Amino acid sequence: MKLNLLSLIVAFVTTLGCIQAQDKATPIFENGEAQPVKAFSNPSEWITHDLWVETEFNTDGDDKPDRMHVSVTRPKQTETEGLKLPVIYVSSPYFAGVAPDTDGLFHSVEVELGDTPKERVHPEVTRRGKRPVISKSHINTWVPRGYIVVHSSSPGTGLSQGSPSLGGDNESLAPKAVIDWLNGRAKGYTEIDSNEEVKATWSTGKVGMTGTSYNGTIPLAAATTGVEGLEAIIPIAPNTSYYHYYRSNGLVRSPGGYLGEDIDVLYDFIHSGDEAKRPYNNKTMRDEILAANMDRETGDYNEFWASRDYLNDMKPMKAALLMSHGFNDWNVMPEHSYRIYKQAKEQGIPSQIFYHQNGHGGPPPFSMMNKWFTRYLHGIENNVEDNAKAWIVRENDKRDNPTSYEDYPNPEAKPVTLYINTGAPKAGTLSTTKLDNKGTETLQDDASIAGAELATAKESKHRLLYVTPTLTKDLHISGVSDITVSLSSNTPAANLSVWLVSLPWNEDKKAKITDNIITRGWADPQNYKSISKGEALKKGEFYDVTFSLQPDDQIIPEGQQIGLMIFSSDKEFTLHPKPGTALTIDLDKTSLNLPVVGGKDALENAFKQ
Template sequence: MQLLAARTTRHTRPRRRLRLTAATGAAVTAAVLLGGLLGAPAAGAAPDASAAGEVVPLAGTGARLGADGKTAAVHDYEAAIKESVWVDAPDFDGDGRGERIAVDIIRPAELDGVERVPVIMDASPYYACCGRGNESEKKTYDENGVIKSFPLWYDNWFVPRGYAVVQVDMAGTGRSTGCADQGGRSDILSAKAAVDWLNGNATASFADGAPADAYWTTGATGMIGKSYDGTLANGVAALGTEGLETIVPIGAISSWYDYDRWQGLPFSYGYPNYLSTYVAGGRHLSVDCSAQLERMRVDAADETGEHTAFWDERDYRDGTLGDASRVTASALIMHGLQDTNVDTQNATRWWEALGEHGVERKMFLTRLGHVDPFDSDREEWVDTLHRWFDHELLGVDNGITEEPAVRAEIAPGEVVHSDTWPVTDRVATLRPGADGTLALGARGRKGEAAWTNNPNGRLAQMLGSGAMDSRLLFTTGRLTDDLRLSGAASLTTTVTTGAPTGQLSVALVDYGPAPRVSASGDGARTLATETCWGAASAVDDACYREVERRIEQSDLQVLGRGWARLAGGGKHSLTVELQANDVLVPAGHQLGLIVTGYDGGTVRVDGAASAYRIDLAATRLNLPVAGPMRSFAPGASLVPGTVSATDAPSDARRIPLG
């Protein structure tokens, strides 16, 4: 193991935006003006210094700018320094001993003691138990316990370009001590400890006890990760952590209540305990986390669905541990608009909260489920991420923040860009009628509509036409124009039930034949072919299997769902917010509103055939629309084709996050 001499001074880099000087500009200006487009490497190819062409040093760093205006692959990946250290952290699990957080590092050897480098960090609970990425890669170690190979592609691509890549085992997982606590203090502060060490605000040691100093870094860190990993990035950013310059949360959580609950309805019982136990799998350490798990079980309030102090701690937008007002890092937010694991509100509400506090941000939305864009949109995503990190961590003025802030796939393969999101503040108010119609501004509608709860109900069973006792269905006429829905729809209503504890489920549906990204299996299919992105070594070939969208002809698409708990019988006036979306509904289609009780996406709190009814005069569907209001002209009743269960989103919502 290579022992590094401790340094007595640290360099803390202030946020900066380095503009290319006249001396460096000549070599790169043309490429920057062209947007720095990247061609995909051929299968088996690994970009390296030989492909970089003329390069220009970037002052104060070990990075070199290529003719395309991006950092070039000029450093030897196979010779890179690999290190494993343990960062000292507070006692999270209450055993009286401080924690040791495992941090694995790879960085360019040529720059050691010569130039400092920025850090791309992926903190995760999954490196030992489950693996990362579509190939479920895990870390491997040599006989001395030093990191040997890194999961994912970040090291292959960015280390040759003058970055260090750091992978952190969250407390209670992998080689770190402590106990996991599903997004709470232990999880977030263990990841923060690694950022603090990189910025000179924490201590660390090697396996033999020798002190480890991060003298080799500029102190600028960018955190990235999909799902739980990106959630950790959100949480660390919400602490206002010094040295954290940017975050890239991919399909990540910004409020754990929004992951486990929806307006008082839990999606499962005991999930925080289950997930925290699950991610601890594969550890060689014998740790008793029973006391912490019991506290989580009680504090999560499954039986009431309340937003307790437990959830306040795990809310990074407006919580007790951190909040959006403290964020100083920029954010590149990525999410799949058909993600039914981590609902879209986790991204869109985070986007909104960061915007309210003036945070620099971009957003990348796909027409897929819980899928990493490296798999689904590889060439575009690598280029976007490369330019983003160059700008945010190295200060390269490559124009990425002057480009439209939002990229959204509103139909299969149809990508649009905008400076704001949602793209409209217009709300179309549609009202349901006793005849099953749903019309724009139809005032004076009176009466009630009723249904009987089906304790075994599933949304897929309720999508077809015709009368059903277990749900209400209201439809518009056929749209006269293409209509873009951008944002979160909602239903305002007054519902009455005699159930001691009732539940309301709402769905917005696009009825009409069209090719769509499948609602099952996250809409993605892994292929047998591979492409290679980055430099290779004897233990890491940088090659990953390609993924394509599963495009299927279907008669309908569920655009959003929402749920609410009705505490106590009687009358309840409420607004149910649906999952946010950005989607194109073609002319000739109809929009449908389904209102029911239990559906398979939630825990069943009403297990009886209870009676429900809504007041039509008090009910309205609020749609965020971009398009002519004349689209909602009255029309014929719904006559969809055959509907199968695969047309509905999966009900298996609460699965491990990875």
């Protein structure tokens, strides 16, 4: 009798334990994606707290390691049931606010090439935000799906110590320290000056990072450290090189929409950190390091810019990479993602790239992001790494419906050389036929005229325009166009701007062709030998200037013509010297290499009547 009672008790306890185990909340996966879990989905039950993670650097002059402000949002089960979950981590310099729109914040572009910039206004940022929440971004998306969401303010912003460095080492080591803390390798504290530790006992140690623009740069910065635990990143429109952001082939060039911005302007724009530390940071970082090395006089590439190019730091990187960018992003231009994607592939890192046809920002479809993090953070074998390497949103398709390709550029794309023939001040021709002894044509610089106005003018002495025959079939281009412009200048310095456009210009937003700018590029003729060192141009002497335009993947519809426009100052992007510089182009030595899917045969077939 006693034996039977004991057996019943054991059976009851075992059954109860099984029921309780079944009741424990765990992530759920379907079709290779993390699904919302009811037990994780009540925001009132989420645990939110903040802390400071100690780094291995000191950049604000107080002889103590800088501490980064971090906030955490996690399901209650990480506290009540001992559940460990992976982390989605977002870091930013913007969370605590930015500088006001102040007159004089930007550098004046009404200057002669080579002149020293005038002093500009340095606004103060008023920090905003209350503890313990740094940001609410991504929380509602990922916490219900079985992730912990972590935010941090980057050095010298918000309640994080240190100084902004705009791509300096501390902006890579700061997120590394947070990831180290999530893996038990760094110390976190309850307060900025406390010795009471906080441990991430609820973290599996697997971390994924994402973000847009500067917030997309930081995941790449962290990944270049090779930090253990950072398994996957999804940078969206990231700035991967400050030189490529503020310069172009030796030319001082603004990011689109921010004429006159430079790296020191961005420093002032984001510096929301401790007011007491700002004078030291301003003196050492802005006024000594940035001002002394950014060189707006020549635009040359130097060690300062090289140290702020993440392509140079990629060797330790191993985090799986899903890049996202817009082909019409003229702020952080599409080359930023392409150059990193290309190098990651060469290093054998699992990599995919998503491009859309719009402007700045724009994440991949949520399903792509979900599968990427599910595979690398939860370890679910969903075979995402075996999917197509490139995903392109075709013209007029929705962003969540990209077309898959074997790779980017399209493997079937081949460079086709196009030559120019006379036509100024109207339009000359652009074709695959090379004619000799075509002579020269000249344009006169006038920065007051917008590029779109030049492209649409029937004739103009301020640009040279060369157009193909009208397309009778759609034409698919994919990759990077390269151009060689042979020119002489009547002044020692000149801007050189190139647009590749689709004509006629179409203002109808519902039309099949919605953006007439195919791609663009800029260069300093003084840097025809090297972007690291320019030389004054000699009047009457010709120089061959070779450079790449921005990457693109576009289907140009039948009925359009492809136009190559060569001009000097670009009103929206370059400095604005006084009008009058004359650039003379040697037509025999100027050519464009266009990446055409199907090569020369496809291009010539598209012109047949």
